[in-house]
Amino acid sequence: MNTQRIGAIFEKDLKDFMKNMMLLMMPIIPIVLALIYSRLGGDEGLPIPMLYLIVGVTFSSVTASCMMTMMAEENEKKTLRGLMLSPASFLDIIIGKSLVVGLMSLVALAISLFLVGIEPFLNVQATIGLILLFLFFLFLGIGIGLFTKSIASTSAYLMPVMFLFGFTPMIDFLVLGEDNIAITIADLFPVMQLIKMHDTNSWTSIGIVAIWAIGAALFTYICFKKSRTDD
Amino acid sequence: MKHTIEVNGLRKVFDQNAAIKDVSFFVKPGEIFGLLGPSGSGKTTTIKILTGELGQTAGDVSVLDVNSHLFGTADFRSRIGILSDNSSLYERLTVYDNLKLFCQLYDAPLEQIDVMLDEVNLKEARSKVVSKLSKGMKQRVLLAKALIHKPELVFLDEPTSALDPGNAAHIHRGLQKLNEAGTTIFITTHDMEEATALCDRVAFLDKGEVQELGSPDTLRYKYSTHAFHVETFEDERLVIENESGNADKIRELIANGEVKSIQSDNPTLGQIFLKITGKELV
Ligand SMILES: Nc1ncnc2c1ncn2[C@@H]1O[C@H](COP(=O)(O)OP(=O)(O)O)[C@@H](O)[C@H]1O
Ligand SMILES: [Mg+2]
Secondary structure (H helix, E strand, C coil): CCHHHHHHHHHHHHHHHHCCHHHHHCCHHHHHHHHHHHHHHHHHCCCHHHHHHHHHHHHHHHHHHHHHHHHHHHHHCCHHHHHHCCCCCHHHHHHHHHHHHHHHHHHHHHHHHHHHCCCCCCCHHHHHHHHHHHHHHHHHHHHHHHHCCCHHHHHHHHHHHHHHHHCHHHHHHHCCCCCCHHHHHHCCCHHHHHHHHHHHCCHHHHHHHHHHHHHHHHHHHHHHHHHHHCC | CCCCEEEEEEEEEECCEEEEEEEEEEECCCCEEEEECCCCCCHHHHHHHHCCCCCCCEEEEEECCEEHHHCCCHHHHCCEEEECCCCCCCCCCEHHHHHHHHHHHCCCCCHHHHHHHHHCCCHHHCCCEHHHCCHHHHHHHHHHHHHCCCCCEEEEECCCCCCCHHHHHHHHHHHHHHHHCCCEEEEEECCHHHHHHHCCEEEEEECCEEEEEECHHHHHHHCCCCCEEEEECCCCEEEECCCHHHHHHHHHHHHCCCEEEEEECCCCHHHHHHHHHCCCCC
16 A cells, blocks of 8 residues: 555546546435425424435445446546556555545535434434445445446446445335335345434444445455456 | 566466467567567567566566566566557546656656656647547657656557557657667567667567567578579569679679669568568568
């Protein structure tokens, strides 16, 4: 790891991000959603599941999606090769990019939450939960970015990620029975666990989200090993 | 350091197909060494192995006294420069920002950006966005990028294959200047004129093996029939062997004022390649 090289990658990716219309659109999605919800919320503020829906949308449509798009583009345009042949290590490259994606996610999340109001929402436990959730989506984005060779093919992976992990709270609108298997499974998903955490103040939920994050890290590691071995 | 590059018994197999069967050669410090061969002969694969992008199946490779298992280190990477085939730039960023990135990655001073832009004659394109550049200009930026950290050794994989002759000549002059300043250059090409003009020594690669190796002059002498080709004013073309018995015959032709032109047989590298491998270089 080398901070100067990480800084160089960060600077390059930030400049590139600001000139990429496709990437710039992504943070708009949660912000627009927050704008709509803030009109619906009334005086009492948004219910917790709605807040976490915004969080889920931010992390899936900004964090995971920008990360995989940026990596797929480096693969597609063959620029990754130039970076890999330079003294920068793969970790330098990933950290530099993650910092840009992290910054954009933070900005999008801050604006969205500011629009809907966050008073009952942010405490230490919730912040830890949000960081773990961010890491989960970040690793998911890196892992997918490692094997997608083109920007076009990322959308095939992005949709399931958004609907399964980003929009999980929406499952309540599907009006399935309480003991429906889909609901039982969905309840274990990271965003649902964070909602639960708010009701129960339980650290078990944080633990489950941590397991999701570790699982995503493992997925990234496997993708990394696989992409190194096919010459 | 005895040799800048040493390759012994190199072999590379891709899913049961040997792209490189058994290749050995060395490159001396300060020389321009050309690896020549038709497309698919394994030139890019060789460069990828020499720069640590690919591992070899068998054989010993060392570059700048560094053994191939250490090619992944930052120290080794900062000592070599690479212009690979289909390298590319960040299209949305300016020329300056692209070069700045690599300056920082290679820990070179930022002043090098303007020095290199001057070197490749692109000062006026400094603040232009890369997507607005012509192909020749992009290739020159890539060359500047490969050289920005003043490497001891540069690898160039077909640096002029996509360029028009004017741009190619420009790059050739730059490479000669660089070499005069002491940089060792390893270049692959299928352009025989380029090789003849630039290289101190060339290796012919075909069927995964080095078929011939030497300086262009030595090879051209070795594969010459040494005969004289005489063209007369009657449009006759005579081939006269370079033997003492033929001296009078030539003297007579000249004395009679019949000779329109006279040349010794001096095959081009392309003709020699064809002779050795039965293949045209394309
Ligand atoms: N990653 C790879 N996987 C499988 N075969 C490859 C790979 N890279 C190159 N080859 C094969 O190796 C041979 C040499 O390719 P290459 O080194 O690119 O030749 P050149 O650069 O001389 O045109 C070709 O037959 C090519 O198809
Ligand atoms: Mg090639």
